Amino acid sequence: MGYHALYEAWKQDPEGFWLDAAKAIDWVEPPKKALFDRGADMYEWYADAQVNGCYNAVDRHVENGRADQFAIIHDSPITGTKQKITFAELQTRVAKLAGALQAQGVTKGDRVIIYMPMVPEALDAMLACARIGAVHSVVFGGFAANELAVRIDDCTPKAILAASCGLEPGRVVAYKPLLDGAIEMARHKPEVCLILQREQHLCDLTPGRDLDWAEVCDAATPAGCVPVAGNHPAYILYTSGTTGAPKGVVRHTAGHLVALNWTMKNIYNVDPGDVFWAASDVGWVVGHSYICYGPLVHGNTTVVFEGKPIGTPDAGTFWRIIAEHNVRSFFTAPTAIRAVRREDPEGDFIRKYDLSCLRALYLAGERADPDTIIWAQEKLGKPVYDHWWQTETGFTIAGNPAGLEALPVKIGSPTVPMPGYDVQILDEAGQPQKPGALGAIAIRLPLPPGTLPTLWNAEDRFRKSYMTTFPGYYETGDAGMMDEDGYLYIMARTDDVINVAGHRLSTGAMEEVLAGHPDVAECAVVGVGDALKGQAPIGFVCLSKGVNRPHAEIAAECVKRIRDQIGPVAAFKQALVVDRLPKTRSGKILRATMVKIADNQDFKMPATIDDPAILDEIRTALQTIGYAQG
Numbered sequence: 001m002g003y004h005a006l007y008e009a010w011k012q013d014p015e016g017f018w019l020d021a022a023k024a025i026d027w028v029e030p031p032k033k034a035l036f037d038r039g040a041d042m043y044e045w046y047a048d049a050q051v052n053g054c055y056n057a058v059d060r061h062v063e064n065g066r067a068d069q070f071a072i073i074h075d076s077p078i079t080g081t082k083q084k085i086t087f088a089e090l091q092t093r094v095a096k097l098a099g100a101l102q103a104q105g106v107t108k109g110d111r112v113i114i115y116m117p118m119v120p121e122a123l124d125a126m127l128a129c130a131r132i133g134a135v136h137s138v139v140f141g142g143f144a145a146n147e148l149a150v151r152i153d154d155c156t157p158k159a160i161l162a163a164s165c166g167l168e169p170g171r172v173v174a175y176k177p178l179l180d181g182a183i184e185m186a187r188h189k190p191e192v193c194l195i196l197q198r199e200q201h202l203c204d205l206t207p208g209r210d211l212d213w214a215e216v217c218d219a220a221t222p223a224g225c226v227p228v229a230g231n232h233p234a235y236i237l238y239t240s241g242t243t244g245a246p247k248g249v250v251r252h253t254a255g256h257l258v259a260l261n262w263t264m265k266n267i268y269n270v271d272p273g274d275v276f277w278a279a280s281d282v283g284w285v286v287g288h289s290y291i292c293y294g295p296l297v298h299g300n301t302t303v304v305f306e307g308k309p310i311g312t313p314d315a316g317t318f319w320r321i322i323a324e325h326n327v328r329s330f331f332t333a334p335t336a337i338r339a340v341r342r343e344d345p346e347g348d349f350i351r352k353y354d355l356s357c358l359r360a361l362y363l364a365g366e367r368a369d370p371d372t373i374i375w376a377q378e379k380l381g382k383p384v385y386d387h388w389w390q391t392e393t394g395f396t397i398a399g400n401p402a403g404l405e406a407l408p409v410k411i412g413s414p415t416v417p418m419p420g421y422d423v424q425i426l427d428e429a430g431q432p433q434k435p436g437a438l439g440a441i442a443i444r445l446p447l448p449p450g451t452l453p454t455l456w457n458a459e460d461r462f463r464k465s466y467m468t469t470f471p472g473y474y475e476t477g478d479a480g481m482m483d484e485d486g487y488l489y490i491m492a493r494t495d496d497v498i499n500v501a502g503h504r505l506s507t508g509a510m511e512e513v514l515a516g517h518p519d520v521a522e523c524a525v526v527g528v529g530d531a532l533k534g535q536a537p538i539g540f541v542c543l544s545k546g547v548n549r550p551h552a553e554i555a556a557e558c559v560k561r562i563r564d565q566i567g568p569v570a571a572f573k574q575a576l577v578v579d580r581l582p583k584t585r586s587g588k589i590l591r592a593t594m595v596k597i598a599d600n601q602d603f604k605m606p607a608t609i610d611d612p613a614i615l616d617e618i619r620t621a622l623q624t625i626g627y628a629q630g
């Protein structure tokens with residue numbers, strides 16, 4: 001069956017489609033019914049089933065002839081080490097860690113925070129939680145202690161699993177001070193922390209709270225797989241919203257197993273046994289879906305990469321890993337390809353490796369600019385598939401179903417909606433738009449299995465964030481259009497979320513941090529165009545009356561504040577002190593106009609602007625740091 005026939009089949013019988021897809025999962029108690037309408041825009045999938053996520057990702061492969069197949073290949077150019085772990089070995093590791101957690105009193109439904117770099121133990125940790133029905137919440141290593149504290153208070157973990165350090169080029173990121181700082185700041189205190197000591201940087205353990213990971217695993221009794229209901233939360237993953245408080249996206253167990261498993265063949269075109277690689281981080285949704293669960297559930301070998309696209313040691317790292325480990329499908333963010341292209345414009349490194357194993361490159365996480373796609377297509381000689389999705393959905397909303405039927409690529413479009421998603425372009429009144437017309441991108445409810453059923457502890461926020469603007473639809477927060485052939489084009493966010501190096505960040509959160517500076521009276525943070533990272537945040541601050549310290553000093557303090565309170569990942573390097581911010585007469589800051597000025601784009605003078613002269617002041621300030629040159 002080709003794409004159009006399959007999409008139509010799904011539309012005719014969505015529940016039948018997803019019950020059929022569910023047959024590829026091993027159930028303790030199979031679902032009798034697919035969809036459960038809980039009213040008020042709340043839906044759940046496979047709620048009557050019993051299942052275990054870890055069993056599907058690990059144990060069933062050991063039982064079905066894949067015991068000796070590699071489950072994980074850890075390739076760490078930053079430490080110069082490689083490690084290969086079979087499914088049988090993974091089962092032992094995970095069962096031991098799960099047993100250690102059980103011995104510490106962690107049981108079904110308890111939350112566990114995971115704060116880990118890209119080491120195999122990060123996957124062990126996720127899978128160990130899944131094994132005993134604990135709900136994990138992975139926090140990206142590039143976040144500061146304050147962000148970790150916010151998550152500790154929101155999901156109140158019984159345990160935290162962390163490593164002694166992460167490794168960034170040229171610096172060791174000691175995790176323990178961040179962890180201690182976060183626990184100190186948080187109102188909620190975890191009962192126990194398991195610390196993985198890495199030889200690159202050992203840390204002291206806090207008596208009475210911290211335990212040595214290796215020691216407790218050695219002593220542990222392996223735990224079995226605990227069945228959970230299909231609608232049991234597998235994990236909570238925090239993502240940026242409009243305010244400083246991150247949104248805790250909840251993922252239910254059964255839906256994510258079924259949906260991810262379906263995507264591995266239909267979208268990523270891999271068969272069980274193939275090597276699949278997503279060069280992301282376990283702290284992001286790509287890491288959850290396509291470093292850990294998707295490939296393992298489907299019986300693929302997953303590559304865990306600890307390094308960067310360039311500099312570890314060079315722009316050939318991606319291609320070396322693909323050739324060396326026989327990677328079939330490779331997934332990364334456009335920013336990573338831009339970084340490689342900048343270092344190796346002629347693709348000399350690409351030619352050094354035999355990439356005949358690779359079928360296609362998949363890009364997501366941010367807009368894939370046509371230049372990058374064309375460069376990669378030409379230099380690799382392989383299809384490049386852009387696909388569009390979000391932390392909230394957990395898997396592709398629109399993509400090219402290459403394993404089912406590779407559709408013609410239209411550069412600039414992530415291709416077509418996947419079964420499960422009835423994507424509509426709506427005008428402000430919520431009316432569907434004609435092909436070619438711009439509008440808000442919304443998805444008719446219900447969303448498919450594997451997508452968010454709610455936000456952790458925040459059902460009201462869930463409805464307000466996603467369900468109220470367009471009744472009957474999920475509001476994606478992206479704007480774009482669909483062409484006559486049903487190809488989707490993603491143009492921009494409709495909210496204050498920006499995307500920096502494929503990392504989703506909130507300008508609102510950064511503004512909250514800047515506003516906390518004692519000398520700052522008012523501020524705005526906007527995402528301006530950046531040739532490497534897609535977008536880069538720039539802060540504009542107005543000082544309180546009477547403050548006459550050097551502006552450079554205050555700007556440097558603003559930069560430091562964001563690094564300290566949000567983390568290096570915010571990549572906030574520029575703060576400009578200005579006298580006034582451009583506003584409408586009703587006081588709304590004209591952020592979009594500021595972005596256009598920075599990016600040298602034409603703009604219409606907003607009719608409601610209070611004082612147009614302020615825009616010139618903004619332009620002058622931007623010119624001092626190399627923007628608004630046009």
Ligand code: COA
Nearest residue numbers: 141142168279280286333335336339365501502568569571
């Ligand atoms: N732990 C601690 N710090 C981290 C970190 C982590 N896991 N990840 C990034 N950081 C730090 C970086 O070291 C950098 O610090 P610096 O300001 O001291 O230089 C800062 O956060 C910003 O990081 P980043 O925006 O990633 O920039 P970079 O210059 O280090 O690297 C790229 C640029 C393009 C090579 C890099 O962004 C990249 O590989 N991106 C791929 C994106 C990706 O995988 N996204 C996942 C979604 S699909």
Ligand code: AMP
Nearest residue numbers: 364365366367387388389390391490504
């Ligand atoms: P995240 O939740 O971090 O995956 O970020 C999701 C957001 O990133 C989306 O809402 C889009 O704004 C953007 N995004 C992700 N993939 C793409 C893509 N292929 N094209 C354009 N934007 C994308």
